[in-house]
Amino acid sequence: MKYESVESDRSVLLALQRATHATLHLITTALVDLGLTASEINALANLADGESRTVSQLGAAVGSRPTTLTSVLDRLERRGHITRGTLAGDRRSVLVELTDTGRAAATLIEETLAGVEARALTALPADAVAGFHAVVDALIKEES
Numbered sequence: 823m824k825y826e827s828v829e830s831d832r833s834v835l836l837a838l839q840r841a842t843h844a845t846l847h848l849i850t851t852a853l854v855d856l857g858l859t860a861s862e863i864n865a866l867a868n869l870a871d872g873e874s875r876t877v878s879q880l881g882a883a884v885g886s887r888p889t890t891l892t893s894v895l896d897r898l899e900r901r902g903h904i905t906r907g908t909l910a911g912d913r914r915s916v917l918v919e920l921t922d923t924g925r926a927a928a929t930l931i932e933e934t935l936a937g938v939e940a941r942a943l944t945a946l947p948a949d950a951v952a953g954f955h956a957v958v959d960a961l962i963k964e965e966s
Contacts, residue, residue, distance in 0.1 A: 834957060845938065852934050856927055857901075861886070861894045863931055866903060866920070870928035874919040876909060903927055 846860045853863060861884075868883040869875065877895070881888045895918060898904045903924030909915040920928055943951055 835961075838957075838961075848938055849931075849934060852938070853931060856930070858927070859894075859897075862898055862903075865891070865894050865898060866924060866928040867931045867935060869904070869918065869920050869924070870932040872920065872925070874917050876915045876917055877906075878915070880918055898924070 849863060850858075850860055856863075858866070864884045865880065868880060875883065877888045877891060880895075881891045884891065886894075895904060895906065899906060901923075902921055905919050905921055907917050907919070909917045
């Protein structure tokens with residue numbers, strides 16, 4: 823069955839937007855002691871695996887343009903959570919890496935995200951969660 827747009831408060835995009843705002847509120851409230859914005863939390867969460875990334879790679883991961891991400895990275899660098907350097911063999915590419923402080927914050931962020939996700943999804947059947955991922959993947963593909 824093909825999806826047909828519904829002109830009501832049941833819009834998938836509006837529901838996703840409401841869920842995003844509610845989730846951001848939960849996360850920023852839970853992590854208030856870190857003193858980070860939602861964008862900073864997002865950046866650190868995407869660096870939590872310990873892998874360094876170029877600004878372009880991190881921008882794609884967080885869903886932001888590199889120019890928009892720059893101010894987020896400036897704040898994270900001032901707070902001592904990240905360092906920026908050049909990529910070996912490509913002086914034009916800026917490489918972002920977590921510091922020890924950044925790793926500690928990223929670990930706390932990762933644990934908080936996992937807890938929020940577990941509480942929200944634990945009662946849902948696996949096929950419902952898979953369906954959600956399918957919708958998100960389709961929306962991301964649409965953007966590309």
